[in-house]
Amino acid sequence: MVATKETVPPTSRNAGVVRQVVSSGIVSISALSAGMMQGWASPMTPHLRGEESPVGPMTTQEVANLISFPTYFGLVLGFSIIYVVNHWGRKPGLIAISIPTFIGYVVLAFGTSIPMLYFGKVLARFGGIAVTLSQMYVSETTHESIRGIMMATCTMQINIGILAGYILGKYLSFQWFNAVYAVVPLVFAALMLLLPETPYFLMAKSREDDAKKSLLWLRGGDVGLADDELTSIKNKESDNTEEKLTFSQEMKSRATKIALIVGVLGYAFQTLSGIHAVINYAGLIFQEAGSPLDPNDSAIITAVLNLVASFLNLFLIDRFGRKPLLYISFIGGGISLTILTVFLYILQHSGASESFGWIPIGSLGTFIFCYGIGLASVPGVLMNEMSPTNIKAVMGTLIGIVALCMLVGIVQMFPFLDEHIGLWFCFAIPAVCNTLGIFFTMFIVRETKGKTLTQIANELNNKYD
Template sequence: MVELIIDVVLQKSWIGSLMPLGALIGAWLLIALANGVPMIYAGRAIAGFCVGIASLCLPVYLGETVQPEVRGTLGLLPTTLGNVGILLGFVAGKYLDWKALAFLGATIPVPFLICMFLIPETPRWFISKNNHKKARIALQWLRGKDADIEDELSAIERTHMESEKNAGTLLDLLTKNNLKPLAISIGLMFFQQLSGINAVIFYTVQIFQDAGSTIDKNLCTIIVGVVNFGSTFIATILIDRLGRKILLYISAAAMTVALAALGTFFYLKDNKYDVTEFGWLPLASFVIFVIGFSLGYGPVPWLMMGEILPAKIRGPAASLVTAFNWSCTFVVTKTFTDVIVYLGTYGTFWLFGSICFSSLLFVFIWVPETQGRSLEDIERNLTGAVRRMSSIANLKPSPMAV
């Protein structure tokens, strides 16, 4: 569905693919004015649809406009600002009812929607439409009025000439050269969501209640939100200094330790041990878990999706990876309480912890380091061939898209 929308309905414009911001405003208003549960469901569905499209478009747009030396830092900004939204939701939720919170949600996208009309299309998109004059203007705007853009513009033009010969479809995902980067990107999304992050965030209050924590439950959620934002901000500073793999190692190790400790706390509590002296442990474990996730597995998979997917199949592949991610989000969140029934709270956290530990091996064996490397160089090493970067606008809509 997402691929079809981007490749067909919104093919005229890169920025147009971000116009669901307008629909997002409408979705929040629908929730705020709801007179029944169906309207709330409809609003949530529209909002989720808009977020799904944006989460696909942003990494690819940034990949086509940002220079390699700052691609990591700027590539993490969407995740960082997303965490600002989570924090705002936690804080506002403490003081506002759900209708007021929905009205607040409708106002926040407005300035971003206005900014969309001020940001240029990518130079590669203009080149794909044979509009070289606007491509030059867009690239000069992106690099600064005094920057020398001739070499980069020439490279983009050569890229377009080569990419016209290699338009990709969904079937190209199955070729040998493309399977490895696709599998890596899907694997990163798998470990991101199977860490249990969304279940932990969505059920934060309930978990603290079950833990018998003496700390105010709303204060706990705000603390988690602050840590989430702060850690992601730190990641934007470290990503182009330490590299992607180091942050993923740190992330997986921290989450493993935190989930093991949290599981142990609930094991002792469920087996009638006195855990009064350890009332601080759930919050401490949560903080460590969120720090670990926000440093690595939160932002890095989205960044690397735009870096490692080959240009020929970037459109359909990014659609597939994004759909897989949100499907995992739904499954983990929907089944979290059921898993607790079968495994117990401690068993559930130990399960998530073991998955985080296994992700260390996945990163060590499969994931390449992309720090400071051009997209062409990354693709050469992953596929054994050089296919220069192209715009999604150059990709043929797949008849298999739904």
């Protein structure tokens, strides 16, 4: 970390914004890697089912098992990362997950047997944890005036990763595809060595001097701003309790309960929205739905729309707030998936003219765009803004485990439901979930736009100074 001299007089509240943007950009590379992991399945499924598969042709269900099986290990990996993040810091945690991710993709690139593919996918699954940790780091290092947009950058990087996976998968062999994937976590780990630990974590460990150095670096040497924020962090710590609270004690507070409810339901609705079915089986969906375009091209188009939406989200999340963007996602998702469900039902039972082949692209394109506008990033932003610092890693992991359990069910059940009931039913369920999400936003979600983490905690605890 670059040494900082306390010679810069107090300036604006946006002092050090360049460093905050750069550090957030570096941290978001881990989210890019996680997005590439999410975008692995759709382009690699044809490779694994074809003659060029390194282990021989696999069935759709075998590929589904390969995709979902490592997720079970993600449930265990999350708890191991909790220890690192809570005891050593957010920075070591992010670096730690990049190493097995790199090794995992190397194993996949050179794997010649199904057990090797499973082993590689298990190691690469470490990269999925980066989504929560990257937003955690950004939420604790950026000023509230840009915190929303910087956290949304992590989501945009996920979408860039998904798009990159689709494009690379169209042109590269299975081996070269995974070799390129291996480079990203390696570069990320090297760049993370240049960044400081978060001041919130350092203060939680009673390392006040280190916390001030971190703030001075992140705020461009603005001593006044660094001192003000350090005081705010101190007050938050002292308001919690004069002694360190255990997880069970912290869970009794009103703010923590609300944060947990919003976090669990937010990620549940995000997972059940239909996005994972689209990401993992995009090519298969467009093929069965009768898209006039090549399945890979259709998948790339939807990924581009998702990326455009997440880019717009960067400018909207701090301007209009979190709740309005969720409304757009849930209303748009509910309508578009309902239309797609009706179309697929008619297609299955009575057939449909080829002239209606634009409906799958239009419906899924609308759904993806609306999802990217809000639902892609807002649950993670809310969870990190509302969760107490000292148990944020634990809460993030618990919420992530709930989402992972749902994700496993979706990935494994999609081929089964598609074969035994029909593709229409696979989208009828998320259409209902998106509709329910409207009421979740209306009655449960709290607006956090433009508020410091201390202000958010005080409001959730009904403390108004």
